[in-house]
Amino acid sequence: MSHASWKQTLEGRIDPGWAEEIDHFEGQLELRRQGKIEEKVFAETRLRRGVYGQRYDNGKRHDGVAERPLAFEEKPTKGPDTLWDAPGMQRIKIPFGGVSPEQLEVLAELAEDYSDNILHVTTRQDFQLHFVHIEDTPDLMRRLAAVDITTREACGNSVRNVTACPRAGVCRGEAFDVSPYAHALMRFLLGHPDVQDFGRKFKPAFSGCEHEACGLVQMHDGGYVARMRDGKRGFKVVVGGGLGPVPHQAQVLSEFTPEEELLPQMQAVCRVFARLGEKRNRGRARIKFLVAKLGIEEFRRLVEEERVTLPHDDRWTAFLDDMPHTSGEAVLEPGPLGDAGRSPGFEAWHRSNVYAQRQEGYAMATVHLPLGDMTSDQARSLADIARRFAGENLRTTVDQNVVIRFVPDAELPALYEALCAVGLGAPGAGTIADVVTCPGTDTCKLGIAASRGLGSEMIRRLQAKAGTLPEAVEALSIKASGCFNSCGQHHISDIGFYGNSRKIDGRTVPHFQVILGGQRQENGGSYGLAVGSVPSKAVPLAIEALTGAFAEGREPDESFQAWSARLGKRSMRELIKPLMSVGPYAEEPEFYSDWSDVREFTIGDLGVGECAGEVVSLFGIEVVKAEAQAFDAQIALDDGDAGGAESLAYAAMLSAARALVRTEFIDVTEQPEDVVAEFRTRFFENERFFDKYAKGKFGAYLLERHANPDTTVDDALAARRIEEAQLFIEAAHACEARMTAEAAEVPA
Amino acid sequence: MTPQRIAAKFLVEPDPAAAVALEPVIGLFHRFIQEQSLPGLLLDVADYAHVPDGPGVVLIGHDVDYGIDLSDGQAGLLVVRKRFAGQAFGEVLRDTLGRALTAAQAIGQESDLGLRFASDALTLHFFDRLVTPNSDEAFESVRGEVEPVAECLYGAASYEISRVRSEDRRKALSLSIRGSGEIAPPSALIERLSA
Incomplete structure (x- = not known):
């Protein structure tokens, strides 16, 4: 040994x-x-x-x-x-x-x-x-x-993993293969002195085209879309996108940045972000806040100004000298998919998991990993399978799967059998059963509800229905996050969820906020909006209600996004409303624990411990008004009334703040000045409203809006304000739960 | 040298290939944490029931993990001993088996669960590619450490040690021990190990 x-x-x-x-x-x-x-x-x-x-x-x-x-x-x-x-x-x-x-x-x-x-x-x-x-x-x-993988800057306030469309190099619709550029950007920025002084992380992403979903550049801090101009390669560059508690769509920094300018322009962006980005308030430190604050024109001007001052670096263009034509080479000759020798289940797998590459006779096969998990034995088997069928051509995906590229069509039946033999042959990639989740309460310190537990349950139920669901329902996407931070990317799915909680019958009940109508296409082109919070254990029924209504009521070729927009948020809410209430603990105890966890639910692991309080608190009664206003704000936005939506969102924050204030000062007026002053003194300045990790971010939403009302309101601002109102209300719920627990701990 | 981790797996009886209901195991493991029913600092429960042939449900601990494991298509109790710096190989081996048998006993007593584990055979895995690579040399070396423990469990000349998973050298070094003749109940096996 x-x-x-x-x-x-x-x-x-x-x-x-x-x-x-x-x-x-x-x-x-x-x-x-x-x-x-x-x-x-x-x-x-x-x-x-x-x-x-x-x-x-x-x-x-x-x-x-x-x-x-x-x-x-x-x-x-x-x-x-x-x-x-x-x-x-x-x-x-x-x-x-x-x-x-x-x-x-x-x-x-x-x-x-x-x-x-x-x-x-x-x-x-x-x-x-x-x-x-x-x-x-x-x-x-x-x-x-030793195998050329680094963990450097996988976290921390620096440039995180550079992601790219997993079809890059084999996609039928791409301008060109972005993989070598993503690799070059990663190598250039890894440990670069200009990326060491950010106030927060920076996530870049590449896409080979504008309209598909795979690259999701619109939700990234920096996004690069491949474009050809006069026979020359370059990129449309966008900045300031991001999900998180308040999602932003990225804005166009440059319609065409030539390939040789990719790295220096990014270096200039990093310098501007490091110099002007927020450092003290972590909740406002992502580049999306800087871009929103400066405006994209001013941000662009600053980047261009910075670019001129950069000392030349040979690495900016050195990578172009040995640029591979495409990523990966096939190990087997192409051949057509014949009729003979197919296992049962192959057709269903082929329908959902196989993509015809632009290289004729080759396909990309998706290995569907439930919740992104595989065992060590499966990983070794996958390595063998890749070597046998496709050489070095493996990619992980943002849908938590792995793809094998350059598989000859003729070999697909054999590939399917090899995958099935090691438990990796599940069909349903890219379908409603391909549920995406963040780790949630399983392992994440910030998780509120069990997104993986929910995901596991959804996979079980939806896989059992495989082949029986209407085609339009089968094509939907479900994504769930354990909290509002959006690591599960719930904003860009047809049906999204994020974890929260509600105090009912003196106990805490895990819930998921339902987010509908997000768009994955157009690189994550628009974000869904909340329609209501459903108890965790009722989420599968909510999905049934929504998909059932969609299948019945959609026009031919109508997408879920178009259908939900046509019916409006109020109708969407009506569909899930019967599922939003929870009976007393004595009658429905199952609602008081989360999926894959028999413990009575608590958010105590996030902060202080909890115990039972009064059955229906004054806060519980009053905060309902805030939730109704936040919902009406969404309706107003849907109706094209951005100004009204923004006002309602502000009113919702005021109502939630007043609900908290009234737990201590019952006679507070409804005047915004009074409510804000009392909230500031009683809850904000003494940090009682502060979230353990987000600190005062959510409280600041109200204070900033109150102090600086916007004179012009567009749809983007209204949507942002609605998100802020939702988060403020959630924070009010959490604050009240902490207060109840603290009160119960005081000896009589 | 002692490897990084040592794992022992006792298969479900009578049919380890039959489906096991994992949902009740989640509840049981949470209760084990509440009641501190098993040795070690118990931390949390990880549910991997969605992974085919995977770790099933795992009771994660600081120095030992207990899981109802489904790998290789065979359900069993997998106990992974970790974090034992400075302890001798044989000592850790005995401790691993002692904890595994204790857990097998505790789970077996849960009549609602209906899980029983065969104690006449077990598989050992040695997770350390540096100290115990999956090689003939390492197997012979490990066998020397395992034999006294196997003898302690099943008696001299009443057991057989064979190497498993050797066809793929990338996998962790593994071996099986099969006892013969009359096998003592788990409680007696635990006593023998601690003697």
């Missing part, structure tokens, strides 16, 4: 710069363990290596009865409120989703040696390993680096 370390074993097989970085990280880890560097400094250091915290890493967990301490050994922390021995998550960057069989094999080993035998594909084409111990991370990074 070997006594050598991984560092010794892999010496000479790792890029020297990367090896040094990992050694440095290991040194920092040891210094922090000895208490020789500050916890905040170490936290940022590890985050920039993709080493995240995980739920319960503060050493407290609510077990359904009470919050209990997790008795980890006393050691220095890994960051504020983050215990050393608590397991965490390791995020692994996969630029443009490109992963080779060899890399997949190493990931499989790491999942077994350091994690829980599961490789999880994220909505940004990364891999994540969970329940990893921090002492294992340097060796884990070395093993990745």
Whole structure:
């Protein structure tokens, strides 16, 4: 048996710069363990290596009865409120989703040696390993680096994974293959001095075309759409998009940036963002806020000004010299799909999971991973299958799947059999059963509800109906996030959900806000809006109600987005309204726990503990008015009344604030000045309204709107204000829950 | 050297290939955490029931994970021992098996669940590509550590050790132990290990 370390074993097989970085990280880890560097400094250091915290890493967990301490050994922390021995998550960057069989094999080993035998594909084409111990991370990074994978800047306030359409290079509609450009951008910016001083993260994405969904550039901080002009390659460049609590559509920075200007222009964008972006208020620090504040014209002017001052860098164009014509080469000769020798189930799989490439005789096959998960054994088998049928041609996708490209059509039946043999032959990729979720309460510290539990249940139910659903329903998309931060990308699905909670019968009930009518096409071209919050356990029935009505009531060829827009939010809400109420605990206890979790639900793991309060609080009665106003704001926006919508959204925030104030000062007037003044004094300045992670962001929505009413209101501003109102109301609910719990803890 | 992780799997009996209802296991594992029913610092429950031939449902712990595992198409109790720096191989091996048998006993006592585990055979996995690669040399070395433990469980000359999953050298080193003759009940096996 070997006594050598991984560092010794892999010496000479790792890029020297990367090896040094990992050694440095290991040194920092040891210094922090000895208490020789500050916890905040170490936290940022590890985050920039993709080493995240995980739920319960503060050493407290609510077990359904009470919050209990997790008795980890006393050691220095890994960051504020983050215990050393608590397991965490390791995020692994996969630029443009490109992963080779060899890399997949190493990931499989790491999942077994350091994690829980599961490789999880994220909505940004990364891999994540969970329940990893921090002492294992340097060796884990070395093993990745030896196969040309880095975790650097997988988190932290820097440039995150550069994503790209998984069809890049094989797409029938693309202008050209964007993969080499995505790779070049990633290499250029990785560790670049100009990306080290951001107030917040920056997520870039590439698309080969304008109109499909795969690249989703409109929801990214920086987006690049391939364009040809006069026979020359270039990009339409957009900036300032993003989901998160308040989603923004990206705006056009440049209609055509020639390929040789791609890197310097991005460098200029990064410099402007680093210099002028918000640093103190984390909730306003993404570039979307800077672009919105400056206006795209001024932002463009600043970028152009900055570009002129940049010292020349040979790397800007060096990558163009050895640009591959397309990504990947086939290992097998093309051939047509014959009629003979097809397994049962092949036709259904072929219909949903296979895409005809622009290279004649070849196809791209999607391996549908439920919730983005596969085992180490499956990963190794997938590596073998890729080698046999397609060489190096694997890509992860933002739908949490993996695609195999350059499979000869003639080999598809054999490929299907090989995938089925290892449990990877599920049909339904890109259908309603291909549910996308973030980790939610399973592992995320910010999760409110169990998005994965819900996703798992939906997959089970929808796969059972495969082949029986109307075609239009089968083609819908479902995405769920565990909270308002949108990691599950709920804004851009036909039917989206994000987790929240409601106090009912003195207990907390997990809910999901229903978001309808988002658009994936046009690169995530428009965002859905909330129509109401449904108890978690009623979500499957809500989906049945919505899809049933859609199947019955749609016009021929009418999309879900067009159908829901035609009927309007009020009608949509009516469809789910019967499912929105929950009976008392004694009658419907199942509603008081979440999917895949038998514990009575609590949001205590997010902050302070909870316990039962009064049955119906004054707040509970009053906040209903705020929710109704927020909903009416959406109706007004649908009706084209942006000004009215914005006013109603503001009114909704005032009502929610007043509901909170009245729990302490019953006689507060309805005058906005009075409500805001009381809210500021009683809840904002003393930080009682603050979210544990978002801090004062949600409260500031009301204060800023009250202090600076906009003189001109367009649809985008109104939509943003509605989102802000929704979040303010959610924060009011959470604040009231904390107050109730604190009151119950005070000894009589 | 002791490998990074050691895992032991006891198969469900009588038919490990039959479907296992995993939903009740989630509830059971949460209760185990509440009641601290199993050895180790127990942290949370991970539900992977949606993954074909996957880890099933796992009770994640600080130094040990307990799972109703479905890998290789065979349901069983998989116990993964981790974080035991400085302890000798044989010591960790005994501890892993002791915890696995304790968990098998605890789960077996849940009559509503109807899960029983065969104790006449088990599979061991050694998750450490550096210390225990899936090689002939490493197998022989590991066998030397495993034999005294197998003898302790089943008696001298009453067991057989064979290498499994050797056809694919990328997989973790694994071996099976099969006892013969009369097999003692789990409680007696646990006592033997701790003696």
